[in-house]
Every structure is written in C-alpha cells, then in structure tokens.
Amino acid sequence: MAKPDQHYLPALPDADHFRSLEWIEQANVPVLAIGRDYGSGLIVPLHSHSRTQLWWARSGVVLVHTAGGRWMIPPGHALLIPAGMEHSAEMVSDVRMHSIYISSAMNRARRPLVLEITALVGSLIDELVGLENETTSDRREQLITDLLLEEIPRLKERPLGLPFPQDRRLAALCRQFLKAPSANANTDEWAARLGISRRSFTRLFRREMGISFVTWRQQACIFASLPRIADGEPVTTVALDAGYDNVAAFTTMFRRMLGAPPSLYLRGQQT
CATH class of the missing domain: 2.60.120.810 (Jelly Rolls)
Structure with missing residues (x-):
C-alpha cells in the first residue's frame, strides 16, 4: 500500500x-x-x-x-x-x-x-x-x-444526513432554522413566510427534500444540537433552546435517531 x-x-x-x-x-x-x-x-x-x-x-x-x-x-x-x-x-x-x-x-x-x-x-x-x-x-x-x-x-x-433544497427561498428558511432550531416550528408558519398555501408548501417541501416537513424538522433539531453537545454544553440547555418542552422529549428523539441518549452518546465515542 x-x-x-x-x-x-x-x-x-x-x-x-x-x-x-x-x-x-x-x-x-x-x-x-x-x-x-x-x-x-x-x-x-x-x-x-x-x-x-x-x-x-x-x-x-x-x-x-x-x-x-x-x-x-x-x-x-x-x-x-x-x-x-x-x-x-x-x-x-x-x-x-x-x-x-x-x-x-x-x-x-x-x-x-x-x-x-x-x-x-x-x-x-x-x-x-x-x-x-x-x-x-x-x-x-x-x-x-x-x-x-x-x-x-x-x-x-x-440518520445524520440532512436533505437540503435547491429552491432558494426554501433553502434560506432551512439555513435560518439550523441557526435557531425549534421543535415547535410548523407547516403553516413556513407556508406563510413563503407566501403560499399549506398544501402548496407541503408539495414543494416533499418534492425538494424527499421527506415530510415534520420528519425534516425532527432530524434538523438533532442535527443542529450535536456540535453544542460535543462542545460540552448541558443537554438541558440545548434541549430547551431547540424548543423542546423538557429534556425527556429531546432525549427520546435523540435516542430514536442515534441509538443512545445524548448524555452518553458523544462521551462514549470520545476514545
């Protein structure tokens, strides 16, 4: 070699x-x-x-x-x-x-x-x-x-890949979301910001991303949280900043996506 x-x-x-x-x-x-x-x-x-x-x-x-x-x-x-x-x-x-x-x-x-x-x-x-x-x-x-x-x-x-759209206006919203993720973001809000109907937004999002808005939002919240957790920020702070009502809900979603809770996940990988 x-x-x-x-x-x-x-x-x-x-x-x-x-x-x-x-x-x-x-x-x-x-x-x-x-x-x-x-x-x-x-x-x-x-x-x-x-x-x-x-x-x-x-x-x-x-x-x-x-x-x-x-x-x-x-x-x-x-x-x-x-x-x-x-x-x-x-x-x-x-x-x-x-x-x-x-x-x-x-x-x-x-x-x-x-x-x-x-x-x-x-x-x-x-x-x-x-x-x-x-x-x-x-x-x-x-x-x-x-x-x-x-x-x-x-x-x-x-599931640590995050689809990203080609549509410029939708891409701008996605970039903003990754800077300030919120588990409470909803379809109606995003549709209104684009000036289109809920139905049109749903079609546009799935065509551009290949997944639903709800699925993308869940993935994006965890996606955006990883660097902060890697930096040692408290899981409670990261979870609340992401719009979760409590740490348990955030931990459940994190475990579902990554197979381990955030308190152990990155710590266990640092070898």
Missing part, C-alpha cells in the same frame, strides 16, 4: 490540499489509508475523488456539504462519500480524521451514508493508518484490508 510521507498530515492550505488530492488519485493501489488533523473552523474546499471515501471522525465533529444535503460526522461515525461526488467540509471542532479511499470498482456507493463505526472496524482502520510507522508483512496488511472491506457493508447507517 502506498503511503503519505507522514502518519498524520497537518491541515493544509488550498494548494497543498489539492496536491494531496492529486497524490491520492495517482496512487496505484486498491485501498489507501490516511490520518490527518484539522483545526476547528477550517474549511476544506469543494473537491471530489475517483475513489469512494470512508471519512471517519476519530475525534471531533465534521459537517460535510454536498449539492443534495449536509452530513454531520460526530465522533465514532464515518461518512461514506461516493466516488465522483463533489463535497466540501467544515470542522465544527478540532478533528482527528482517518480516511480510507477505496477503488470505485470495489465499492459502488450511490449516496452518502453516515455509518456507526464498530470497535472492530475502528481497530482495522487504526491499523492501516498506523502502518506508516511499522514494519509489517504484505500478507498481514492484505488480511487487515480484506477484513475491513468485508465489515464496512455491515455497519449501521445513522
């Missing part, structure tokens, strides 16, 4: 970033593994890969933008980005990233997926990224790679 010059590459200026992309494209191996540290607030500019990318937030929170939506990668999760899909990224906090680049012939993902990383997959990725500092046999490396590729399709998908 070809490897970068260093185990962890620092966050890079645009020119160096695109040189790194060129190196990835030219590598003549089926699977690449790279570790990189990013500082909070850093923006990775729009780009794409000819390979499928599994971008694992080893620690920290990442927000990835595509033409069709936004995708949150909290600790313990990875985003599977299809080959050829343009995307940019924003570091919500300091981030340690492990990326696996897989030949498109070996993985034909058609849409981004947020996947929960198991202990086994995490260990396998760590091993591949850490091979730069070790001497290991080709057979061992191949066995690790083969098992990783076998396990990736078994990972659980989590």
Whole structure:
C-alpha cells in the first residue's frame, strides 16, 4: 500500500490540499489509508475523488456539504462519500480524521451514508493508518484490508444526513432554522413566510427534500444540537433552546435517531 510521507498530515492550505488530492488519485493501489488533523473552523474546499471515501471522525465533529444535503460526522461515525461526488467540509471542532479511499470498482456507493463505526472496524482502520510507522508483512496488511472491506457493508447507517433544497427561498428558511432550531416550528408558519398555501408548501417541501416537513424538522433539531453537545454544553440547555418542552422529549428523539441518549452518546465515542 502506498503511503503519505507522514502518519498524520497537518491541515493544509488550498494548494497543498489539492496536491494531496492529486497524490491520492495517482496512487496505484486498491485501498489507501490516511490520518490527518484539522483545526476547528477550517474549511476544506469543494473537491471530489475517483475513489469512494470512508471519512471517519476519530475525534471531533465534521459537517460535510454536498449539492443534495449536509452530513454531520460526530465522533465514532464515518461518512461514506461516493466516488465522483463533489463535497466540501467544515470542522465544527478540532478533528482527528482517518480516511480510507477505496477503488470505485470495489465499492459502488450511490449516496452518502453516515455509518456507526464498530470497535472492530475502528481497530482495522487504526491499523492501516498506523502502518506508516511499522514494519509489517504484505500478507498481514492484505488480511487487515480484506477484513475491513468485508465489515464496512455491515455497519449501521445513522440518520445524520440532512436533505437540503435547491429552491432558494426554501433553502434560506432551512439555513435560518439550523441557526435557531425549534421543535415547535410548523407547516403553516413556513407556508406563510413563503407566501403560499399549506398544501402548496407541503408539495414543494416533499418534492425538494424527499421527506415530510415534520420528519425534516425532527432530524434538523438533532442535527443542529450535536456540535453544542460535543462542545460540552448541558443537554438541558440545548434541549430547551431547540424548543423542546423538557429534556425527556429531546432525549427520546435523540435516542430514536442515534441509538443512545445524548448524555452518553458523544462521551462514549470520545476514545
């Protein structure tokens, strides 16, 4: 397996970033593994890969933008980005990233997926990224790679992707909502702000998003809460700011989406 010059590459200026992309494209191996540290607030500019990318937030929170939506990668999760899909990224906090680049012939993902990383997959990725500092046999490396590729399709998908509309007026409302999410927002309010009927709004929203307004609102509230929880803000404060009547209601929705309550979720992923 070809490897970068260093185990962890620092966050890079645009020119160096695109040189790194060129190196990835030219590598003549089926699977690449790279570790990189990013500082909070850093923006990775729009780009794409000819390979499928599994971008694992080893620690920290990442927000990835595509033409069709936004995708949150909290600790313990990875985003599977299809080959050829343009995307940019924003570091919500300091981030340690492990990326696996897989030949498109070996993985034909058609849409981004947020996947929960198991202990086994995490260990396998760590091993591949850490091979730069070790001497290991080709057979061992191949066995690790083969098992990783076998396990990736078994990972659980989590609903941390948020559809985003093409319609400019609706997109503006969605951006405002993410800045100040409210579990009490309703269809009539949004329809009135767009100057259309409730029925027309419902049709527009589903056509643009592929899901109902209520479903999107629930997902968006949790989506927007993750960076604050990752920063250590009290769950009670985050829940009340999001318009929930009590912490229990927020926790129930959080658990339904992510499989664990917020008090344990991110804390348990920080390893």
